[in-house]
Amino acid sequence: MNLNPMEQFAVKPILGLDKPLFEIAGHPIYFTNQALLMVIVVAVSSLFLSLAVKPNRLVPTRGQSMAEMSYEFVSNMIHSATGEDGLKFFPFVFTLFIFVLCCNFFGMVPGSFTVTSQIAVTFALAALVILMVIVVGFMKHGIGFLKLFVPHAPWYLLILLIPIEVISFLTRPISLSVRLFANMLAGHTMLAVFGGFVVALGSAGVWAPLAIAPMLLIVAIMLLELLVAFLQAYVFAILTCIYLNEALHLHDHH
């Protein structure tokens, strides 16, 4: 039996579709398990959020209440981190939050694939966020956006501080993407390793009843992973809000 914990992260074409769907510049595009999960995540979340508020009652139903609470949660987050004029970025941040949250949660289902455990996906999201921050900054402040890298300090410290500020800005997409990727990767690898322990103990004959111990540990780690899934989605969204706040209001403190 193959107990390799890293095998769960393999992206492979599914449903026996060995033929690529189409080709872009010589690279064949397959319909992979990752693509299937992303389609499922987008379909389920958008269907739920649009259909649950259909009844539109003053005293909400359960589904309507869930959709409205998630809306309010993200709206409060944007308002506290970015201020009043950050609310025009609500669709962007809400989509990001719901996508990352649902990808993380759908990956917890045993046997499914975690889309956000691929650095390609998380780096695409983080690059999109930083690109949005840069574009918004230049559109709002013009070339004055570069004042973001000039903190309030005497001139002899600025020579040291400006390169540090620039470098710390440029590492933001990397840290944003690697944080989400590594959290998901580490969680699922831990679950797979302990699953291997259960199998190994269970097939050891005399020691088979001891296999309950790693199983209980897996249950505890699943609870932790559910918390981490929500927390990482929340941190991704709130860091997006904080970076947008820096682009919109350069160094003003309100």
Place this chain on the structure above:
Amino acid sequence: MEVMAAKMIGAGLACIALVGAGIGIGNVFGSYLSGALRNPGAAATQTTNLLLGFALCEATGLFGLVIALLILFAF
């Protein structure tokens, strides 16, 4: 020394990053607790910063994991 053995040693050494992560996370939650026990009314306003600080500390520990994986599988 052969390459695979050196890779294993390198990956093991990269786990020293977890020391910093552990100290940092303990620091974050400890400061929050001592502040919350002095001023319980203001504790709820800082939960956002608490979770943010925790995630940022955790991230540095996980950068060590990424270096370990890079050493093991990419070089």
